[in-house]
Amino acid sequence: MSADCAYTNTGEGLHRFVDLVDGQAYLYTQFEVPDARRVFASFEQPDLKATFRFTVKAPEGWTVVSNSPTPEPKDNVWEFEPTPRISTYITALIVGPYHSVHSVYEKDGQSVPLGIYCRPSLAEYLDADAIFEVTRQGFDWFQEKFDYAYLFAKYDQLFVPEFNAGAMENAGAVTIRDQYVFRSKVTDAAYEVRASTILHELAHMWFGDLVTMEWWNDLWLNESFATYAEAACQADAPGSKWPHSWTTFANQMKTWAYRQDQLPSTHPIMADIRDLDDVLVNFDGITYAKGASVLKQLVAYVGEDAFFRGVQAYFKRHAYGNTRLSDLLGALEETSGRDLRSWSKQWLETAGINVLRPEIETDANGVISSFAVRQEAPRSRPARRVSRRCVRTASRSACTTSTRRPASWCAATGSSWTSTAS
CATH class of the missing domain: 3.30.2010.30 (Zincin-like)
Structure with a gap:
C-alpha cells in the first residue's frame, strides 16, 4: 500500500x-x-x-x-x-x-x-x-x-x-x-x-505497554495504575525529593476525583466504552484520580506485600498480551486470599460518592456517650459501600478500625452504618 x-x-x-x-x-x-x-x-x-x-x-x-x-x-x-x-x-x-x-x-x-x-x-x-x-x-x-x-x-x-x-x-x-x-x-x-x-x-512501560487492556473499558488498568505508581514511587523511592507525595495526592488528585464524581458526566471507573469516540471523554478525573484513590484503598485492603506479589504474577502471566479486569483481580485474589468481586462491584463498577457523617451524643457533663457514623448516598446513585473506618478516643493511643456493611437503608438519604464508642 x-x-x-x-x-x-x-x-x-x-x-x-x-x-x-x-x-x-x-x-x-x-x-x-x-x-x-x-x-x-x-x-x-x-x-x-x-x-x-x-x-x-x-x-x-x-x-x-x-x-x-x-x-x-x-x-x-x-x-x-x-x-x-x-x-x-x-x-x-x-x-x-x-x-x-x-x-x-x-x-x-x-x-x-x-x-x-x-x-x-x-x-x-x-x-x-x-x-x-x-x-x-x-x-x-x-x-x-x-x-x-x-x-x-x-x-x-x-x-x-x-x-x-x-x-x-x-x-x-x-x-x-x-x-x-x-x-x-x-x-x-x-x-x-x-x-x-x-x-x-x-x-x-509495564502498565499499558507490556500488558495492555483488551478494550478501552479497562483504560483504568493503564491510567489508574500509573497514577497510583507515580505517587507511591515518589513517597518510597530512596533519595526522592518528594516523600510527601501522598499529601500532594490527597490535596490534588482526590479533590479532582470528588469534583468529577459529583458531575452529571460521572461514570464508573470501569466505564462502558462502545466505540473509540467514547474513549476520549474518559481521560478524566474518574479514570486517573478516583481510580488511583481506589487502588490506594485496595493496597491497604489486601496488604502491600500481597498486592505487589499479585502484580508481579500478573505481569509474568500476561507479558506482551492483553487483559481485562478479571485477570488482575484473579492475580490479587490468589496472593491475598480475599474475594474481590464484591469490592470491584462497589468501587470500580459503580459511580458516585458516599458521604460519611459523624453523629455524636454527649451526657450532661459533656462526655461523649455514643458515636455513630452515618453513610449517605444521593438518590440518583444509591450505592451502599463497605469501607474501613478508624475511630480514636482519648483513652486509646491507636485507632480502632471497623469494616462493616451498612446496617439499613434510609429512604431519605441512603444507607447508614453505626458504631458505638463509649
Whole structure:
C-alpha cells in the first residue's frame, strides 16, 4: 500500500511545528486513541498487537527517533529494527534537528540507554541531570516492585512543542510537553509535578505497554495504575525529593476525583466504552484520580506485600498480551486470599460518592456517650459501600478500625452504618 498523508497542526497523527527561533521544522506523532491511521493503515484496537518495523527518509543532519534504537542512516534513510509486540497507539516517530543529551541506566548487569531531547532553542534551559535522576529512581523502584525488568532496548524522553496532553507513553520513546523544560525559576511544586509526569510515563512501560487492556473499558488498568505508581514511587523511592507525595495526592488528585464524581458526566471507573469516540471523554478525573484513590484503598485492603506479589504474577502471566479486569483481580485474589468481586462491584463498577457523617451524643457533663457514623448516598446513585473506618478516643493511643456493611437503608438519604464508642 502506498499513500500520501498530510501533516497536522492539531497534535494528532504526525504533528509539524516550525520554531520561529531557528526556522526549523520539528515533527512528532501522537496516536492515542484513534490516530495511527493518519500515518499508516491499521485496525486501532489495543488487543491487535504486532511488531513494527519503521523505515524513515529524512533530511541530512536530522534526528530520527522511534520505539527501537536509532540506527545509522544510509543515504538519509533510517531502517529501524522491529519492535516487540505492541499496540498501534504506542508506536511513535519523532523527527527533526532536535538537541539531545544521553546517559545510561546501569544496575546488576542491566544497561539501558537513556536519552533526553528538546529543540535547540530550549537547550540552555534543559536540566537533563535532574530529569535523569528522577528517571533512575523510577527504574530502581518499579523494577524492584514489579519484579520484571524494563522490556525495551532504550528509554528516550522527548520534550515536544504544542503537545495536547501532559505526556504519552510511546514504547521506549515517551513524548512530553515542552513546558516542562522550565525557562525561568519555578516552584518546588512545579518540579514535583514534572517528576510525577516522568514517573507516570515510566510506569506505563509495564502498565499499558507490556500488558495492555483488551478494550478501552479497562483504560483504568493503564491510567489508574500509573497514577497510583507515580505517587507511591515518589513517597518510597530512596533519595526522592518528594516523600510527601501522598499529601500532594490527597490535596490534588482526590479533590479532582470528588469534583468529577459529583458531575452529571460521572461514570464508573470501569466505564462502558462502545466505540473509540467514547474513549476520549474518559481521560478524566474518574479514570486517573478516583481510580488511583481506589487502588490506594485496595493496597491497604489486601496488604502491600500481597498486592505487589499479585502484580508481579500478573505481569509474568500476561507479558506482551492483553487483559481485562478479571485477570488482575484473579492475580490479587490468589496472593491475598480475599474475594474481590464484591469490592470491584462497589468501587470500580459503580459511580458516585458516599458521604460519611459523624453523629455524636454527649451526657450532661459533656462526655461523649455514643458515636455513630452515618453513610449517605444521593438518590440518583444509591450505592451502599463497605469501607474501613478508624475511630480514636482519648483513652486509646491507636485507632480502632471497623469494616462493616451498612446496617439499613434510609429512604431519605441512603444507607447508614453505626458504631458505638463509649
